[in-house]
Amino acid sequence: MNNNWDAIVVGGGVIGNAAAYYLQKSGRNVLLLEKGTVGLGASKAAAGMLGAQVELTEVGPMFELARESRKMFPRLQEELKEMCGIDIELVREGMLKVAKTDEEKVHLQSVIEAQRSFGENTKWLDREETLQMESSLSDSIIGAMDIPNDGHVNPIQLTQAFSKSAVALGATVKEFVEVYSFTELSGKITGVHTNIGDFYGENIVVANGAWSARLLKEANINLPTYPVKGECMSVITERPLIKSTIFSQRCYVVPKSGNRLIIGATSIPNSFSEHVSVEGISSLMQASIDILPDIQRAQFERAWAGIRPQTIDELPFLGVHPTIENVFICTGHYRNGILLSPISGKLIADMMDGRTLPSYLQAFTFERLKGVITT
Amino acid sequence: MNNNWDAIVVGGGVIGNAAAYYLQKSGRNVLLLEKGTVGLGASKAAAGMLGAQVELTEVGPMFELARESRKMFPRLQEELKEMCGIDIELVREGMLKVAKTDEEKVHLQSVIEAQRSFGENTKWLDREETLQMESSLSDSIIGAMDIPNDGHVNPIQLTQAFSKSAVALGATVKEFVEVYSFTELSGKITGVHTNIGDFYGENIVVANGAWSARLLKEANINLPTYPVKGECMSVITERPLIKSTIFSQRCYVVPKSGNRLIIGATSIPNSFSEHVSVEGISSLMQASIDILPDIQRAQFERAWAGIRPQTIDELPFLGVHPTIENVFICTGHYRNGILLSPISGKLIADMMDGRTLPSYLQAFTFERLKGVITT
Amino acid sequence: MNNNWDAIVVGGGVIGNAAAYYLQKSGRNVLLLEKGTVGLGASKAAAGMLGAQVELTEVGPMFELARESRKMFPRLQEELKEMCGIDIELVREGMLKVAKTDEEKVHLQSVIEAQRSFGENTKWLDREETLQMESSLSDSIIGAMDIPNDGHVNPIQLTQAFSKSAVALGATVKEFVEVYSFTELSGKITGVHTNIGDFYGENIVVANGAWSARLLKEANINLPTYPVKGECMSVITERPLIKSTIFSQRCYVVPKSGNRLIIGATSIPNSFSEHVSVEGISSLMQASIDILPDIQRAQFERAWAGIRPQTIDELPFLGVHPTIENVFICTGHYRNGILLSPISGKLIADMMDGRTLPSYLQAFTFERLKGVITT
Amino acid sequence: MNNNWDAIVVGGGVIGNAAAYYLQKSGRNVLLLEKGTVGLGASKAAAGMLGAQVELTEVGPMFELARESRKMFPRLQEELKEMCGIDIELVREGMLKVAKTDEEKVHLQSVIEAQRSFGENTKWLDREETLQMESSLSDSIIGAMDIPNDGHVNPIQLTQAFSKSAVALGATVKEFVEVYSFTELSGKITGVHTNIGDFYGENIVVANGAWSARLLKEANINLPTYPVKGECMSVITERPLIKSTIFSQRCYVVPKSGNRLIIGATSIPNSFSEHVSVEGISSLMQASIDILPDIQRAQFERAWAGIRPQTIDELPFLGVHPTIENVFICTGHYRNGILLSPISGKLIADMMDGRTLPSYLQAFTFERLKGVITT
Secondary structure, eight states, X not given: OOOEEEEEEEOOSHHHHHHHHXXXXXXXXXXXXXXXXXXXXXXXXXXXXXXXXXXXXXXXXXXXXXXXXXXXXXXXXXXXXXXXXXXXXXXXXXXXXXXXXXXXXXXXXXXXXXXXXXXXXXXXXXXXXXXHXXXXXOTTOOEEEEXXXXXXXXXXXXXXXXXXXXXXXXXXXXXXXXXXXXXXXXXXXXXXXXXXEEEEEEEEEXXXXXXXXXXXXXXXXXXXXXXXXXXXXXXXXXXXOOSSEEEOSSOEEEEEGGGEEEEEOOOEETOOOOOOBHHHHHHHHHHHHHHOGGGGGSEEEEEEEEEEEEETTSOOEEEEOSSOTTEEEEEOOGGGHHHHHHHHHHHHHHHHHTOOOOGGGGGGSGGGGTTTOOO | OOOEEEEEEEOOSHHHHHHHHHHHHTTOOEEEEOSSSTTOSGGGGSOOEEOHHHHOOSOSHHHHHHHHHHHHHHHHHXXXXXXXSOOOOOBOOOEEEEEOSHHHHHHHHHHHHHHHHTTOOOEEEEHHHHHHHOTTSOTTOOEXXXXXXXXXXXXXXXXHHHHHHHHHTTOEEESSOOEEEEEEETTEEEEEEETTEEEEEEEEEEOOGGGHHHHHHTTTOOOOEEEEXXXXXXXXXXXXXXXXXXXXXXXXXXXXXXXXXEEEOXXXXXXXXXXXXXXXXXXXXXXXXXXOGGGGGSEEEEEEEEEEEEETTSOOEEEEOSXXXXXXXXXXXXXXXXXXXXXXXXXXXXXXHTOOOOGGGGGGXXXXXXXXOOO | OOOEEEEEEEOOSHHHHHHHHHHHHTTOOEEEEOSSSTTOSGGGGSOOEEOHHHHOOSOSHHHHXXXXXXXXXXHHHHHHHHHHSXXXXXXXXOEEEEEOSXXXXXXXXXXXXXXXXXXXXXXXXXXXXXXXXXXTSOTTOOEEEEEXXXXXXXXXXXXXXXXXXXXXXXXXXXXXXXXXEEEEETTEEEEEEETTEEEEEEEEEEOOGGGHHHHHHTTTOOOOEEEEEEEEEEEEOSSOOOSSEEEOSSOEEEEEGGGXXXXXXXXXXXXXXXXXXXXXXXXXXXXXXXXXXXXXXSEEEEEEEEEEEEETTSOOEEEEOSSOTTEEEEEOOGGGHHHHHHHHHHHHXXXXXXXXXXGGGGXXXXXGGTTTOOO | OOOEEEEEEEOOSHHHHHHHHHHHHTTOOEEEEOSSSTTOSGGGGSOOEEOHHHHOOSOSHHHHHHHHHHHHHHHHHHHHHHHHSOOXXXXXXXXXXXXXXXXXXXXXXXXXXXXXXTTOOOEEEEHHHHHXXXXXXXXXXXXXXXXXXXXXXXXXXXXXXXXXXXXHTTOEEESSXXXXXXXXXXXXXXXXXXXXXXXXXXXXXXOOGGGXXXXXXXXXXXXXXXXXXXXXXXXXXXXXXXSSEEEOSSOXXXXXXXXXXXXXXXXXXXXXXXXXXXXXXXXXXXXXXXXXXXXXXXXXXXXXXXXXXXXXXXXXXXXXXXXXXXXEEEEOOGGGHHHHHHHHHHHXXXXXXXXXXXXXXXXXXXXXXXXXXXX
C-alpha cells in the first residue's frame, strides 16, 4: 500500500468527495477516508437544490460563493459524466418561493429588489401569474418570487460522481475507516491515526461535516458547529405535478424525474440521530399539501434523515487551520452542501496550490470568529 | 412429481395456509398454490388483532365464529411452535375501545350490555379508570369499553407458522403458481390449470382472498365480493407506551414487542393497488396522535398496504360450492382474517371429513345470498 | 374516467412501455395496464445489453431487427431525457466475446466473417491484443471477437423513461390492474375485462411477456411460448475493472457506472419463480471469476431474477393477430427485450398506422408457425 | 434529563445490552449509549450458536465460562419473554461436528474424550449413525462428534430482548451517541464525553466490541484486540433439511425456523469493513454444499457481515480496569458473543455488587497479559 499521500481527505460526503476530486485533478495523489460508506450521511438526506437565490436572502459573501458554485454545474455535469459515467441529473427549471401572507410578500419583494440590484434574474409574480406557471399550486397563495436560474441535482449521484471520478483519476477511497487524531513529527502534522492504522500525507483536509468538530479538537480548535437533523420524504404522483421547485415558509418540494417529488426538510438542532419522527413526517405532509393539495393523493415512497453541520454564525468554514498550515477545514455547509460542493472542493485545491483566492473567501476563515474559536 | 392430491388449496395467505394445515393434519395430502410468495398479501398488511369483541358489535353468527376462533389461539401457539419452531407472538392483554363523544359512549355501553348478556367479559370504564389503566391516553377521551379477552398475534408469523407446519406434516407449497381455472372430466372438477401446468386433486379449496371471485367465475359463481385496500404504519417508541390495544373510531394502535406500535388501518374499497397514499398515512398519524399524543415523538418505521376481500353483506363465505361438491370456498374475511383463520381452516377440514358442523355456519353459506349470487 | 381509448397496452415491462410511448407519440390516446408495478418483471432482471452482434450469431431477420433497434438508441436517449428527465445511461464501449478453446475460436471467427460480409464492424483479437484492451481478463483466454458497436443501457431507467415519457405525452398508466380477457361486441373485440372493471379501446396490444400466452388463449391463440427464469447479480469493485462488456460461453459481465458490474444470467426454462438459487449465484460467481479473476475480491451487492418470455423457434412475435385485426401481439423477446424495445414499440405504432413495414417483419408474424399455433 | 447514572454502558451490542439488563435488574439506574442503532454490529452478524462444546475444543476457563452461560438460556428465554414480549427463539436440538478425513476424526475423538472426562455429554457417531440422524448430509463425511446439548438462539432477538427488557425495568438506551472519552474530577473518572454532551455515572462499562480499544486508550490501556470481519449468508429450503446444527472445518449451517439456514462464517482479520466479498460468499456456498448437497437447490436469501472483537490470546476481557476501579471492561468475545452474553452481563453486575466471583474469571482479567498491556 502506498502510504505517503499528497493529500488525505477526511469525510466521504459530498464536500469531501468534491475536495478529493479537485485535488486529484490538480495532480495530487489523494486518499479519502470515510467512517461508513460514501455519501450516506447528510449528502443522501438532501434534496439536491441549487438554491443560491432561494436560500440566501441577503446579499453578501455567502451569496457570492453560492452564485459562483451554481455557475459551475453545467460544465461539471458533462465533466463527471465523461469521467465516470454518472449523470448528476442537473435540472434548471427555476424555483418559485411562494407567499401566503402580505408579510411574506413584502419580505420577498425586498429580497427581489436586492438581488436584482446585484444583477440576479428574479421577479415578483402575482397569484394569477404564479398559477399560470404552476397550476397545481393552492390558490391560497398570493404570489411568488420567481427564480429562473436556481435548479437542482441528484445529491446521491453527485456525491458518487465526485467520488468515482476522483478514483478514475487515481485517487483512493477507503470506506469504514475512522480517523481518530493526527500523527505528528517534530511539531508538524504528518498524517492521521485511524481504526486500521496510520496514514501519512502532506496535507489533511477535514471535511467530515457534523463530525469535524470532534476531530479538530485533536488539532486544538474548538470549532463552533453543531449538528442539525433534517428529515425528508419522497412521494410519487401519477402525472407531472410541477416543473419548478416550490419553496414555502414551511417546506420545499423538488420535482425529480419519474414524477417523484422530494419534500423537505425539518431542522432539529443538536441531534445526531438518523431516526425519522412521526412529527417530522406529519408536518412535512401537511406543509406540502398546504401549497400543493394534489400531494394528498400521491403515493408515499419513503422518509429518511441526515445530520447537517451548522455553525454559530451560519457560514461555513472554508480555509486553512489558523496555526497549522497543512490542515484545511471545509465544513459547516448546513442546508447548502450540495450547492456549495464544487466551489468548496475547488477552493481547497486552489488554496493548496497557493493560488490567489477570491476576496469573499475572507468571510469563511477562522479569523471572523477570533474571539469565539478557542485554540 | 406427485400430481394427484387429496386437496389443492388455492391461495397462500393466512386463510389458505390455515386450511392447508388443518387438511394435512387430518391426514390428507395437500398442495397449496400461491401466485406470489406466501403471506405477502392482505395477511402481511394486518396488525394481527384478535378482535372478536372489539370488531363485532352485534351478537350473531359472526360473533360466535369469532369467539370460537379466538379460543383456539392459546393451544395453537404451542402446537405451531412445536411443529415448525415459529412463535406466533400471541399477546392477551386486552383492548380498550375508547369514546370521545357522548354518542360513542352510549353506543359502546349498549354493545357492552349485549355482549355481557351473551356471557362475554366486558365493562365500561370512565375517564379516570381508563387513564389509570393506560396513562398515555389523551385526556380528551371520556371513557372506554374494556375488553380483557381480546388480544393479538404477529400476522406474518402466524401465516408462516401455518405454512411451515403444514409442510412439516408433509404438505407441498408452491410459490409463483397462478391458478387460471379448473380441469374437468365427465362434468366433474378434477384439478386446476396453472401457469406451470395442471394439478389434479380430489378437492379444491378456493382461498385466495380478493382474487377468489375471478377464479370462481370459472366455476360459474359470481361471488359478490370486492377488494378493500388497507394501509398501516409502524412506529417505535423509546419506552412501552401502552399495554392494551387501543381502538378508536378512526384507528387502532396495537402494542407489539420491542416497543413497536402498529397503527391501522384505512379502508379504500375497489382498489387492488398496494401503493400507500400520503392521505392514508397522514390520517393515521393524526388519528393516533389524537388518542395517544406521545406517538408524535415516536420514530416512524414504515408504511404498507394490503388488499382485503370484503363481501356485500360483510360476512365471509365459508362453505361448499352450491353445485360442485368438491369445491370449497373460504374467503371474504375482510378485517378479520387473522382472527378467523384457525376456525376457518378447521371447518374446511371438518366439512371435507363430513363431520357435523356448528349451526351458525349456515350464515356463511351461499344460500344466504341466493338471489344475489348468480351461478 | 375517460374510458374509450385509442389503444390499450397490456403489460408494463420495457416492451409494453415502448409500445405505449410510440403509440402515444403517434397521436393516440393510450392506456397501459400492468398487473404489478411498472418495470419490475423481466425488464428489471436484465443487464441492459444492446448485444445485436454478440447475441445473434446468425445473419437473418432477427439480426436485421436488432441492428435497426440498436441504431435508434442514441437519439432515443436524448428524446427520453428531454421528455421526462430520465437518463437511460447509454454506454457504447463495445463488447468482447472471449474464447477459451480452439473450438470457440473457430466458431467466433466464422461469425466474424459472416457479420463482416453483412457490413458489421467486428474483428478477431488474439490473446495479446485482447489483454491489451482489457488487462483484467484472465490470461487463460485465447482471444476474442471484438464488437465495437454493441453497448448497453440501464434497463430499469429505460423502462421508466418510456413509461414516464408516454405519461408526459398524455398516456395513462395503471398499476395493479390485471387483464383477464377481452370484451366483445358483435364479434368484435372492444376492450378488456380487468380486476377493476372493463376498459374499452380501438386497439389492444398484448405485451405482457411470459404472461401473454395466458391472455391470448382468450383470443383463441395458443401461443407457443414458455417462461425462462434468468438470475443476475451485481458486484462493486474498488477501481474500474473493464471498459468493454465481456461475454463468455457461461456468463456476461457488464460494466455499469459507479464501478458496478452486472453479471448474468442463468437460464431456467419453465419457471415463473422469482427466487434466486444458490446454484445460480454460485455458478455466476465461478464463471465470472474464471474470465475476470479480480471479481473474487469485489464487493457482492445483490442478486435477483426475472422471467423472460421465450418462443419455440426463439424468434419474438411482432404482428397483428391472425384473425382479429385490432389485436396486436408483441412478446417473446427472451434475452433481447431491452435491445429490441424501441423497434418493437415503433413497429406496433407503424402497423396501427397502416404504414409500409420492413420485409424482415414477415419472420415475426404468426404465419411462420402456421402448423404449430392452434387458433 | 436525569444525568447522574449508577452505571453507563458503552456499546449497544449483545454484550452491552446484557450488561445493561443485569445491572438494571440488580437495582441500578442504567444508561446505555450506542453509536449507531442497537444490535446492528457484530451481534446481528452472528448465527446465534450456543456452541459451548463445538467451538471450544480445549477444556479450561473459557470452557467453564461457556458452560455456565449456556446453562442460563432456558430460564433467560422465559424471563425476557415475560419482561418485553420478545422470544429469543432458543433451540436445543444439538450439533454435529462432522469429519471428512481420518485426521479430523482422530482430533474430534480426542476432544470427545476430554469433554466426557469433564462430564459433558458427547459421543462419536460413525458415518451410518450420522446419516441416520441427518439424512441430508453428504455421504463423503466419515462420522461426527455428537453434541446434544449445544443449541442456538436468534441473535437479533436476543440483543433486542436484553435491550427492551432493560428499558422495561427502567434503563435508558440512547442511539446515535458516540462516546469519545471520559470525564474526570479530582483524578476520578466520573462519566463520558459524547457527541451530544457529557453524561455522568458512578460506574462505566466499556462493551463496544471492536471499538473498545479506541475508547480504552483514553483510560490509558492499550487493549491488545483487533477486529475480525465475519461474513454470513442465509438460504431457504423447501422442506426442513436438518434438525441439528452442522459444523465442519470450513463452515457451519444453523437450522432456523421457517426452513431458513444460516451459513457462516468467514474470518477476515483487521478489517472494519461491513462489505460482503464475492470470495466470502462463494466459499461459504461451496463449503456448505460440500456437506449438505441440497443447499445447491435452496433459495439464496441474503448475505451480510459484522465485525467481531478478537484478542491476542483469544480470550475475552471480563473484569475491572487494572487501575481505575469504576471502569469495567467486557469485550473480545469474538465468535462467542451470543453464547457468552448472559454470563458476561451477569458477572459485570456481580463485580459491581462486590460479590464473590468464580475462580475461572481470573483467566479473563488484565493481569494475564501484564507484560503485553501497556497502561
